[in-house]
Amino acid sequence: MKFEVLILGNSSATPIYERHPSAQVLNFNEQLFLIDCGEATQMQLFRYGIKSNKITHIFISHLHGDHYLGLVGLLSSMHLVGRKSDLHLYGPAPLEEILLLQFHYSDTNLNYKLIFHPTNPEKEEVILKTAMLTVRSFPLTHRIPCTGFRFDEGKRAATLNIEAVEKLKIPSVFLSGIKKGADYTSPEGTIYRSEELTYKAPSSRSYVYCSDTKPVDDYLEVIKGADLLYHESTFLHELSERAQQTFHSTALEAATVAKTAQVKKLLLGHYSARYKDLTPLLDEAKSVFEHTELSIEGNWFLV
Amino acid sequence: MKFEVLILGNSSATPIYERHPSAQVLNFNEQLFLIDCGEATQMQLFRYGIKSNKITHIFISHLHGDHYLGLVGLLSSMHLVGRKSDLHLYGPAPLEEILLLQFHYSDTNLNYKLIFHPTNPEKEEVILKTAMLTVRSFPLTHRIPCTGFRFDEGKRAATLNIEAVEKLKIPSVFLSGIKKGADYTSPEGTIYRSEELTYKAPSSRSYVYCSDTKPVDDYLEVIKGADLLYHESTFLHELSERAQQTFHSTALEAATVAKTAQVKKLLLGHYSARYKDLTPLLDEAKSVFEHTELSIEGNWFLV
Numbered sequence: 001m002k003f004e005v006l007i008l009g010n011s012s013a014t015p016i017y018e019r020h021p022s023a024q025v026l027n028f029n030e031q032l033f034l035i036d037c038g039e040a041t042q043m044q045l046f047r048y049g050i051k052s053n054k055i056t057h058i059f060i061s062h063l064h065g066d067h068y069l070g071l072v073g074l075l076s077s078m079h080l081v082g083r084k085s086d087l088h089l090y091g092p093a094p095l096e097e098i099l100l101l102q103f104h105y106s107d108t109n110l111n112y113k114l115i116f117h118p119t120n121p122e123k124e125e126v127i128l129k130t131a132m133l134t135v136r137s138f139p140l141t142h143r144i145p146c147t148g149f150r151f152d153e154g155k156r157a158a159t160l161n162i163e164a165v166e167k168l169k170i171p172s173v174f175l176s177g178i179k180k181g182a183d184y185t186s187p188e189g190t191i192y193r194s195e196e197l198t199y200k201a202p203s204s205r206s207y208v209y210c211s212d213t214k215p216v217d218d219y220l221e222v223i224k225g226a227d228l229l230y231h232e233s234t235f236l237h238e239l240s241e242r243a244q245q246t247f248h249s250t251a252l253e254a255a256t257v258a259k260t261a262q263v264k265k266l267l268l269g270h271y272s273a274r275y276k277d278l279t280p281l282l283d284e285a286k287s288v289f290e291h292t293e294l295s296i297e298g299n300w301f302l303v
Numbered sequence: 304m305k306f307e308v309l310i311l312g313n314s315s316a317t318p319i320y321e322r323h324p325s326a327q328v329l330n331f332n333e334q335l336f337l338i339d340c341g342e343a344t345q346m347q348l349f350r351y352g353i354k355s356n357k358i359t360h361i362f363i364s365h366l367h368g369d370h371y372l373g374l375v376g377l378l379s380s381m382h383l384v385g386r387k388s389d390l391h392l393y394g395p396a397p398l399e400e401i402l403l404l405q406f407h408y409s410d411t412n413l414n415y416k417l418i419f420h421p422t423n424p425e426k427e428e429v430i431l432k433t434a435m436l437t438v439r440s441f442p443l444t445h446r447i448p449c450t451g452f453r454f455d456e457g458k459r460a461a462t463l464n465i466e467a468v469e470k471l472k473i474p475s476v477f478l479s480g481i482k483k484g485a486d487y488t489s490p491e492g493t494i495y496r497s498e499e500l501t502y503k504a505p506s507s508r509s510y511v512y513c514s515d516t517k518p519v520d521d522y523l524e525v526i527k528g529a530d531l532l533y534h535e536s537t538f539l540h541e542l543s544e545r546a547q548q549t550f551h552s553t554a555l556e557a558a559t560v561a562k563t564a565q566v567k568k569l570l571l572g573h574y575s576a577r578y579k580d581l582t583p584l585l586d587e588a589k590s591v592f593e594h595t596e597l598s599i600e601g602n603w604f605l606v
Contacts, residue, residue, distance in 0.1 A: 014380050015346050021376075039376045040343040043318050063408040065379050073324075073342045073372045077317050094408045101404060105366040105397045107447050144410050 001029045003153060003205050003303040005228070007269070007295040008044040012212075012234050012248075013066045014273040015039070020297060021066035022211055022270060024230070025050055026151060027300075028133055034058040035149060035209050041070035042077050048298055053083050057128065059135075060091030061211060062146035068095065072102050079110045086113045090127055090137065092145055093118035121145035124222055130154075138222045140213035142247045148210040150222060151303075158198035165197060207303045208263070211270050214244065215253040220261050228303045229263040230295065232270035233281055239272075251281040255288035269295040304332045306456060306508050306606040308531070310572070310598040311347040315515075315537050315551075316369045317576040318342070323600060324369035325514055325573060327533070328353055329454060330603075331436055337361045338452060338512050344373035345380050351601055356386050360431065362438075363394030364514060365449035371398065375405050382413045389416045393430055393440065395448055396421035424448035427525055433457070441525045443516035445550045451513040453525060454606075461501035468500060510606045511566070514573050517547065518556040523564050531606045532566040533598065535573035536584055542575075554584040558591035572598040 004027050009020035021038025025045070032055045034041070045052050052074060060068045068091070078087070089095070096116045103110070117127060119137045128135040132154045137147040157179045165175065174184055184192045208223045211232040223229055233255075234248035243250050249257070251268060258266035266289055268281055275281060278294050285292040293301065307330050312323035324341025328348070335358045337344070348355050355377060363371050371394070381390070392398075399419045406413070420430060422440045431438040435457045440450040460482045468478065477487055487495045511526045514535040526532055537551035546553050552560070554571060561569035569592055571584055578584060581597050588595040596604065 014383050015376075016349065020346075039373065040346060043323075043343060046319065063405075065376050065405070065409055065411075069372070069376045070342065073318075073368050076368050080317050092408075098404055098408065101401055102366075102368070105395075105401065105447070106368055108368075144408070 001153075001156070002027050003029070003207070004300045005035075005207060005230070005267075005303065006048060006050070006300050007297050008041055008048065009036075009038045010269040010271055010295045010297055011038075011066070012232075012270045012272050013064070015066075016273040017276055018297075019271065020044055021069070022061075023070065024209070025055070026207060028151065028153070031056055033151075036061055036067045036211070037070045037074060038066045039069040042074045044297070045074075052078055053081065053085070055087070056085070057088045057090070057135075059137075059149050059209075060089070060095060061140070061148065061209070062142060062144055063092050063094060063098075064142075064144065064212070067211070071095075072099060075099070075110065075114065076106070076108060079108065079112065083112045086115055088115050088117060088128075090117045090119055090149075092121065092147075119147045121147055136222065138219055140210060140219060141216045142212045142214070146212060148208065148213070148219060148223070150209075150226065151207045153204040153206065153303075156201045156204055158194070158201040161197055161199055164192075168192065168197075170197070205303045210257075212248055214247045215249045215257050220257070223257070223261045223263065226261070226263045228265050228267060228301065229258055229261070230267040230269055231257055233268040233285060234270050234272050236275075236280055236284055251284040252288060255285035255292060258285075258289045258292070264291065266292040267295045267301055268292060304456075304459070305330050306332070306510070307603045308338075308510060308533070308570075308606065309351060309353070309603050310600050311344055311351065312339075312341045313572040313574055313598045313600055314341075314369070315535075315573045315575050316367070318369075319576040320579055321600075322574065323347055324372070325364075326373065327512070328358070329510065331454065331456070333357075334359055336454075339364055339370045339514070340373045340377060341369045342372040345377045347600070348377075355381055356384065356388070358390070359388070360391045360438075361393070362440075362452050362512075363392070363398060364443070364451065364512070365445060365447055366395050366397060366401075367445075367447065367515070370514070374398075375402060378402070378413065378417065379409070379411060381415065382411065386415045389418055391418045391420060391431075393420045393422055395424065395450075422450045424450055439525065441522055443513060443522060444519045445515045445517070449515060451511065451516070451522060451526070453512075453529070454510045456507040456509065459504045459507055461497070461504040464500050464502055467495075471495065471500075473500070508606045513560075515551055517550045518552045518560050523560070526560075526564045526566065529564070529566040531568050531570060531604065532561055532564070533570040533572055534560055536571040536588060537573050537575050539578075539583055539587055554587040555591060558588035558595060561588075561592045561595070567594065569595040570598045570604060571595060 008023035011019035233251040237252040311326035314322035540555040
């Protein structure tokens with residue numbers, strides 16, 4: 001089952017060097033989620049062949065422009081290309097006021113239903129739960145109210161041991177049950193346990209998005225053990241004072257968070273415009289946490 | 304003296320085929336004006352090497368997203384790169400409310416002074432006047448209040464007849480006066496008339512921006528005789544009914560406006576996303592008004 005993230009933007013506040021402000025598409029089993037929506041996200045979606053109408057949920061971390069200024073344009077374009085299906089939007093409460101004001105003055109009445117869910121910047125909350133996925137928002141520490149998001153896959157089904165199934169000529173009607181743990185009794189009365197007929201279910205995967213934030217202990221528990229952690233790394237550690245003042249993290253700090261929270265892999269991003277070459281940020285993070293990669297626009301990363 | 308316009312965006316509502324929403328830079332004697340500011344204008348400025356801090360005035364025609372959604376990002380980036388000089392912004396009155404709301408929630412306090420001038424969508428008005436330039440806004444006819452803009456160069460100075468000046472060994476202190484029309488009396492008492500020492504001043508130039516609008520008689524008088532007219536041409540004339548419904552113009556209608564108003568040159572733009580190839584729009588307009596060009600992103604057009 002697909003679970004991967006496409007980077008549409010990896011730049012901090014000022015877009016530069018063809019780097020765009022924050023936006024990502026999470027593909028979970030062919031359902032598309034948009035995480036943050038910086039200016040020009042709709043152009044980036046077009047560039048990378050993502051059909052905006054396949055996006056069902058949008059998550060906005062906070063109201064700094066580089067994380068949401070592409071939203072009105074995207075929502076308007078969805079309307080213009082005839083979207084009819086509901087769209088769920090999660091973000092800081094005032095986002096609704098900002099959208100409604102702009103739709104009012106542009107005389108826009110969306111063809112589709114936009115369902116707004118305000119996030120809570122004060123405490124961790126489950127904001128979406130299906131049989132297959134749970135999404136949480138949790139507080140980050142930034143200049144203005146800001147949340148991270150954690151996406152947890154539900155329990156995964158075991159996969160069949162095809163060889164064993166074929167050898168016993170098990171009718172297909174039983175297979176779904178066997179995958180879910182049911183034993184199988186053959187016409188001769190022999191009982192075969194589910195474990196004998198399947199491979200163990202792979203463990204459930206999780207993706208965490210942390211942008212923008214100072215590195216603080218508060219969110220370590222909620223991001224713990226994630227398979228993939230996207231954590232902002234705006235500066236090199238030589239600018240840690242500047243990072244502190246602006247409520248951002250350095251690459252070293254992002255890596256320390258990843259190590260402490262025992263995540264499997266770290267993805268850096270939200271790079272300051274002062275860095276044309278990003279290698280020093282990667283090197284710095286890797287000195288603390290080896291399993292680190294740079295988020296690069298247009299690249300998909302497996303969760 | 305430079306007077307030319309750079310196209311940053313020529314697309315109508317939905318950006319596509321690497322075409323961006325409306326934005327233009329007018330360079331008048333190395334003073335830069337921005338006309339409309341669709342999403343990703345700041346990226347387009349960067350792409351074409353325009354320093355945003357050289358922009359002194361911004362003119363917004365109306366509050367459809369494809370004409371102003373790049374504004375908050377651009378104003379914020381100007382702040383982040385340390386702009387100190389005043390910036391004048393002209394646009395529909397509610398634009399101020401929209402900006403202030405977004406600056407409030409992003410906790411942005413601009414380093415520089417943003418001076419807002421609401422435009423009047425009901426009648427033609429001079430909105431800026433210097434010795435060298437006059438700018439007018441005037442009503443267009445669109446779904447929501449919308450204005451066009453006309454930029455008129457002031458009276459141009461005559462150019463010196465260098466040969467005559469050198470022959471008479473006229474001291475340089477007199478030259479500025481001679482260009483402005485003063486006669487020159489030689490040490491021997493001979494009077495030389497300004498006309499003998501100069502070439503006639505070239506006539507003053509004018510640029511007009513009309514996007515978005517139905518073609519109506521109301522604005523013909525104000526755009527009359529312009530050297531360069533940018534007029535939206537969202538559709539081919541076979542979609543004139545759709546143009547009528549959406550308060551837009553066809554290429555044929557834009558050309559008819561240009562012809563009736565006796566402008567010198569027409570620039571088409573604001574192309575619908577349905578046209579990948581723009582040649583049919585150009586051909587259609589040229590069938591009525593020969594001096595027509597397509598506005599193409601990244602191209603400068605002389606006024």
